[in-house]
Amino acid sequence: MKNYKNIQSLIGGYFAFCLTVFEVSDVFLERFNIEGDYFNYIFSFLIIVFIVGGIIFYLKSKKIKPSEKLEVKSNTNYKVVNVILIISLFFLFGYYAFMNSSKNDLLNKELPELIDLYENNQVLEVYQKAIVLKEKFPDNKIIAKYFNDVTDSISIETGTTDYDIYFRINNDSLSDWKFIGKSYNLDRVPFARLDLKFVNGENTFISRYIHTYFLRQGKMSFVFPETDKDIPEDHILFAGVKNSLSLPGLDHLDPVTMNPYSISKFEVTNQEYYEFLNSDAYKDSNNWPFPIVIDKKTFTLSEVKSIFIDEYGAQGPSNWNYGNFPDGQKDFPVTGISWFEAYAYSKYKGLSLPNIYQWENAANLSGSTNLIKRSNFSKEQLIRYDNQETMNVFGIYNLAGNVREWMSNPNNDSKKNRAILGGCFLDETYSYNDYYSQDAFDRSIGNGIRLVYNPDKNPELNNESFGVDVRDFLNTEDVSDDVFKYYLSQYDYEYSDKKITTENIDSLSNGIVVEKYQMPAGYGDGKEILTGYVFYDKNINEKYKPIIYFPGSNALHTPEDVNMVESFPSRMLYLLKEGYAVVHPIYKSTYSRQDEQRSDYGDMSDQYKNHVIMWGKDYKKSIDYIFTRKDFDSSKLSYHGISWGGFMANILLPLDERVKSAVLLVAGLEFQKCKKEVDAHYYTRRIKIPTIMLNGKFDQYFPYETSQIPMYKLIDVKEENKKHFIYESGHYVPRNELIKQHLEWLNKYL
Template identity: 30%
Template sequence: MNNPITKLLASYFAGAFGLLQIVDIAIDRLSLPVEILNYLLILTVVGFVGILTYSVFPSLIKANKPDVKQKKSIISIVVIVMIFTLSVSNIFLFRESSLSDVRNEAYSSGFALIDNLTENERYIEAYQLANSYHEKLPKDSLVLKKLNQSSLEVNINSKPEGASIFYSDLDSDEWVFVGKTPTKARIPGINSGARGYIKFKLAKEGYKDYLSLTTAGLIGRVSFNKEKYSLIPISHKNTNMVQVPKGPTRLFVSELGDLNIVNLESYWIDKYEVTNEQYQSFINAGGYKKREYWDIILNEDGNTISWEQGMSIFVDKSGLNGPSTWTNGTYEVNKKDFPVLGISWYEARAYAKWAGKSLPTIYHWYKAAMFWGESGAISPRSNFSGSPSEVGKFSIFSSYGCYDMAGNAREWGTNPHKNGNRSVMGGGYDDDTYYFTDNFSQHPINRYKTNGFRCVIIPENETNLASADTLIQSYTRNFYSHKPISDEVFNIYNGMFKYDKTPINATIIEDRIDINDAWYKQVVEIDAAYNEERFSLNIFIPKNENPPFKTVVYVPGSGSITSRNSKNLTGNRMGFLMRSGYALIIPIYKGTYERGYPEFPNYVENKSKVYADQMIMMVKDYSRAIDYVEEQDDLSNSVYYYGISWGGMLGPLFLANESRIKKAVWQVAGLGARETRPEGNPLTFLSRINKPVLMLNGIYDQYFPFETSQKPMYDLLPLKEPMKKMITYKSAHSPPASQTSKEVLQWFRE
C-alpha cells in the first residue's frame, strides 16, 4: 500500500462530507425528505468499501510483512475513517437536536394551534402546519394523528387520466398542486360532506377545467363509489356550460323542502348568467320580431294580451325592444360581460328558444347550485354588494362549477306558482344573502332591474320533467277570521313553555374574541331547560361603553337552520347595537346551526308534533338566555327582543310566553299561511301580547306579502298605537339597513 491511497481516501471522505453538508442544508431549505441523507450515507459507505476492496486490501495481501511506512498509512486510514465518522455523527446529532426542537414546538404549542384551527374549520392552515411537522417527524404517532385530524387521504381518478389536481382556499386564487390522476393524495379537511369546503380543480391540456366547491369527504366519496371525475373536451359543442350528473335531487331550500325527490337525467347548464353581449345577439337576430320564440303573454291581471301588446311592453328606456335597463336598444359601454338585467320571464324564455335551450326548473337550478349545505360558503362570497358585476368576477362557484348562482342577477325558472307567478332564484345584487336559499316568485311580466337568467339543455330522454316543473303551491289564509283563545286555553298552552328553575351551570368556552374596535365576542355554554341538553350563547359586548349593558336577545332568520357553523358569527349585521352600548346575545337555539337535526330540515310550518315541540324548545332556550342575563352584573335585566325574517315571524310565541321581555322589534316579519298545531303557531298567541312591538317591513316582500301576511299580523296585535308601530319601506324582504337600524335604536330607547 502506498501514500496515494491515503490521499485518495482523504479526498473521498472530504468530498463525501462536503456533499452530506450541502444535502443537509438543502433538505431544510427545500423541505426535501430526510431519507435522502440516509441514502447518501449508505452510498458513501458502499464507496468506501469499494475503495478498500479494490485498492487497500490488495496492497495488504501483496505485502508479506508491513513496514513502518505501511503501518503509518494504515494508521492514517483509520484516523481518516474516525474523523469522517465523527463528522457525520455531528451532522446527525445536530439534525436530531433540530428535530428535538421541532418536536418540542409541536408538543408545546403546535398541536394546540392545529386543534384551534380545525375547531374553526380552517383545515388548510391546520393541514399545512401538521404536514410541516410530519415531514420532519414522519414516525411520530402524535404528529400523524394531527395530520389525520386536519386532512383526509383519498384516491382521485379522472377520465381521461393524467389530469393535474389542485385545491385552493375559498378566499384565495392561489392553487396548490397535489399530483396527477390517478393518485392517492391528502386533501385538507375531514370526512364530512358539509365541513371544510375548498375549491377543487382538475386541469388537462385539451379539456375544460373541472371546478367544484367540495370537501375532502365528498372527494373521498367519489372514489368510494368507484366513480371518476369526467373532463369535457374544449372542442365540445356546449361552450361555457357544465354537465350535471344524473341522480335523485332533493331541494334543500326554504318553503320547498317538503317537495318530492325527483330523479333527473344528466343535463347541461350555463356556467355563467346570460350576458349583455349574448342577449344583444338575440336582438340583432330579430328575436323580438319572430313570434315563434314567444309564449302566450299574460298581463298582471292574468288576462291574455296580444303579441303586439307584449312587444310594446318589452322595451328599454328609449322605447326600443330590449331589457328595461338598456337604452337605445343596447347596453352600457364596457358592460358586455355583465349579466343582462331587467328581463321578464317571457323574454328569458324567448332567448332560450332562440339559443336551442330552455330555462331551468327549480330542481335543475338548485341541483347545479347546491349539493347540500354550501350556502354558508357561497352566499357571503357572492355579489350582494348593491351593484352588478361581470359574470364570474366573484371567484366562488358551486359544487358543479357554476358562477354567480347566488347574487348578481335573480334568475328565472320555469316552475309555475299557483298565484300565477314564476320561480325566480338565487337573489340579485341588491338582495340579502339568504335569498340564495329561499325560493320566491314574481309575475312573469315583471321586469325588475335585477331580473336575469341562465339556460339549460335537458335531454330528450328526461322522463321526470313534469315532476321537476311542478306547480308550486302558494298558501293563503284569512287571518282576520281567527278567534282569539280564552284565558283558560292560553294557560294550558302557556304551561307547555314553563320549566322548573334550575342552575344554568354556565361554562365559558371562549372568554374574549376581539371582533373589531367596538366590540368583542364571548361564548358561554349553559344548561337547556329540557332533555339534559346544553347550548351556547354568543355574547357580543361593547368595548367603549360602561356596564351594565342593556341586552338584546336575537332570534335569527331561516338561514340558521341550514347553516351548520356558528363559530363565524361576528354580530356585524347588528353592529349598530354594540356601538350604541347594547350587549347582543345570539343563542344557538334548538334546530339551528350545530344543533340542527333531520326531523327539522327547514322552517316550513306543518302540523307535526315535532314542529310544535321545536317552537317550544326555542322559546325555552330564549328564556334560559334571560336566566343567564339575570345572573350577570355586567348585563342589565332590561331585555329586548329582536327577530328578523323567521325570527320576526315567531315573535308572538316568545312575547306571549316570556314576560321578562321589555320591548320587541319584528323585522321583515309576517304570519305564515300553513297550518300548524295551535301550541306552535304564532297566530295562537298574537292576541296575548302586551309589550310594545315595532314592525319594520318591505311592502314588496316576496315571503310575507304586505296585504295578506304583514298587515294582518300588525292589525291583530291587541295593542294601541304608540304601543305598536309599523314602518314600511319600498323594498322587498331587505329594507335599507341604515334606516332600520335608526328605527330599532329609537324604539329601544323610548
C-alpha cells in the first residue's frame, strides 16, 4: 500500500507541476510576444518526463515482495484515485495541446487572413471575421485593434421612447438583424452603410441606407408615430428621418425630413380594384381630384369619366373587358390605369399614393442588383402580387418590375405629368433605378398602384414637383474648334519646377512606399499649395509606369488625407505589384484642401466653373510633376478615374496629350447644366486616347441609356480603341473584373 500511496503522491505532484509550468510558460510567452514552437517543446518535454518516470517506477515496482503486491492489489480505492489522476493528467495535456493548437491557428491562419482583408479594404469582411475571433480570443489586442479600425461608436436620437435597435449591412440579401443595444447605449458598428430596425413592443420601424459616419456624428434624429396609430395590415413601417434622393437627376437635391410612414407589401390587385369599381366610392366625386387645372385648362370629373373605360367601353382599366379583369388574373396587379384612377383608389382606401422620397426609401436602390435579377422585367406577362422571388430586404414585393407605380408628385408646376417609378414587366431592367414621369391621363399597360399610410399627415412632400431634364447629348450642337481652343486656354498657367518638394512619409511591410509631393497650385492668392501622394512598390527593379488618379465624390466629404493614405495602397495593390506607380493629387476641395465647394454636381454658378478649372490645373500640374521623376517611364502615363473621376475624365482627358490611355470605373455624363465653357460633353468629343468604360447596367447615378451610352459614343476614338463593358450591377463593377480589364487594357496600350 505504501508503494501505491507513493504513486498517488507522485502523479498528484506531477499534475500540479505541469499545471504550474503550463500557466507560467503561457503567461511568459504571451507577455514577451514570443512566437513559434516553444510551447510545443515544453509540452513534449513534460510528456517524455512522464513516460520515462513511469517506466522507471514500473521497473522498481518489480522488486516489491509478493505479499505487498497482494495487499496493494486488494486496495481498490487507491487504484481508482490513481486512475483518476492519470486521466486528469492526460486531460491536462490534451487541454493545453488544444489551446496551443488554437493559438497556432490564430497566429498562422486567422490573423494573416484578417490582416489581408484589412489591407484589401474589405471592411465588412474584417468586421465579420473579427466578431468571430473576439469571441474565441477576447483578450487579443491585435484582433481588438482591427475590430476598432473598421467600426465606430454611434449615437442615435429616438425621442422619449426607448427602442431596441438592430442593424444589418445594407445589401440585397435577407441577412439577420444584429442587436446593438437600446437607445443611448449602443455597441460599435461597422463603418459602412447600414439598415436600422427599431423595436418597441409590437411596433417595428425600419430606416435604411444610413452611413455610420452620420450616426457617429449624432446627425441623425429619427421620428416615430404615436404607437396607438392603426397601421394597415400587410404594411412595412419606416421611421421618419432626414433623407436625400439618389434617383438620377434628383440626387443633387438637398435632404428633406420625412415623417414616419408605412408602405404596402403588395401592389393593388385586379380583385381589389374590381371591388372599388363596383362600389359607391367609385362614383363619389370626393374621391377624385377634380376639377383640376392642367396647362391652363380645367378638367371636370364628368368630362374625363368617358376616358376611363376598358376595351369595350365599360368603366374600368384599359385592358379589362365589360368591367371585368382578364380570366384567371384576380391576384395579378391591376394595370392600364391613369394617375387619376390610382389617386381615387387611394382615397377609397383612406390611404395615399407614395411620394418619391417614401418610395425610394423603401426601394433600396443602392442594393438592388440581386433583386432586379429576381424581378419581372422584359417579360411577356405579369406575375402574382405575392411572388416570393420578388421580395426585397424589407419584405416588400414587386417594387422592381411587374407594374410601374404611380407617385403623388407632379413632374412640374403644370401637373400634366406625374412621377411613376419601378419599371414594369415590359421595361428593361435598368428602369428600376431611373426617374420617370408621364402624362397623368396615360393608361398604358404597365401602370399600377402601391399605397402608403401616413400616420402624421404631411402633404408637402406629396405635392412637391420634381422636374428632371434628361439632356440629349448626342443631338446637342457642338462648339467650333476655335471656341474650344478658348475653353482649353482657361487651364493655362506658367510652368516652373523650382518649388517642387517630395518626401517619404511611409514604407509598408509589403514593400509599398508612400511619398508626398507639394508645389505651388498656380491660382488663388499665390500661396495655394497643391499636394499629392505617390504610391509604388520598392521591390520593382525597373522604371515605374505612372497612373494619375481622380477619386470619387467621397473625397469632397472627407476632411483629412490620412484615411485615404491608409486605405489607398490596398485598393491599388493589383497595380503596384505589377510595376505601376499611382499618383493621387489632392485636388482643390478634396480631403485636406476642402473649401466651400462640397458637391460634384454642376450648376450655373461661377463658383462651379472656377472649381472645374482649378481641378484641371491640379491635374496638369501633377502631370508636370510626374515628368520630373527619373524613376518613372512617363511615356506610359495613363489615367484612372472612379465615379466622379469617371465623369471628370470627360473634361480632363482632352487637356493634356501626355496621357496615353484611360480606364474609367463607373463613368458617364451628368444631366445638371453648367456654364458652357466647362460643360463636359463638349470635351468628351475631343478625347483622342484609347479609353475603356466599366459600368453597371443599373447605375442610379449614370443611367445606362441617357448617360453611359452618350458618353461612350461621343468619345472620338476608333471603335477598336474604346470599349464599354456592362455588368449586371449598380454603381460598381465586380472587383475581379476591374482588375482583369484594367491590367489587360494597360498591357495592350502602354
